[in-house]
Amino acid sequence: MESTVTFLDAIKTCFSKYAEFNGRASRPEYWYFFLFLVLASLVLGMVSNTASGIFSLVTLxxxxxxATRRLHDTNRSGWLQLLxxxxxIGWIVVIVFLAQEAKEPNQFGSRSDELVS
Incomplete structure (x- = not known):
């Protein structure tokens, strides 16, 4: 069962875990954050290409x-992003991996650990 994560919760969580590559991220958390990145980049691109470029660098x-935490949720290594x-072909494979359901049990920790923080 997926956790209920709102759009704003996902953004807050992903920025609060700015450079944390351990743990897991639920599907809603990852995809809401991805949606935020795309929308913000589009809006900034309409204002200024420089602003959009800076935003992309800051959010890299x-x-x-x-994405690493999302792959961990599917019991895969974050290194698979190199695809x-x-x-x-690599793009399709990574998107499919990111879209899959969480795997339990999981070598990257339990989902309950993530919901507490």
Whole structure:
């Protein structure tokens, strides 16, 4: 069962865990944060390409950390994000991994540990 995470909760959580690559992230947490990154980048891009570029650089580490935690939730290593470097096939594989349900039991800790923090 997925936890109930709101859009704002997901953003707060991902920024509070700015560079934390340990633990797990639920599907809603990751995808709400991803949606925020896309929307903010689009809005900033309409204002200024420089602002959008700076935003992308500032949010690079939190987005990689959130994706690592999301992959951990599916019982996979965060290093699988390197598949982004393989055009098309790698992108599809990573998106499928990020979209899958959580795996229990899990070598990266229990989901209940994440819900407490």
């Amino acid at each position: 580490i939190p987005s990689v950390a959130a 982004w470097l393989v055009p098309l």
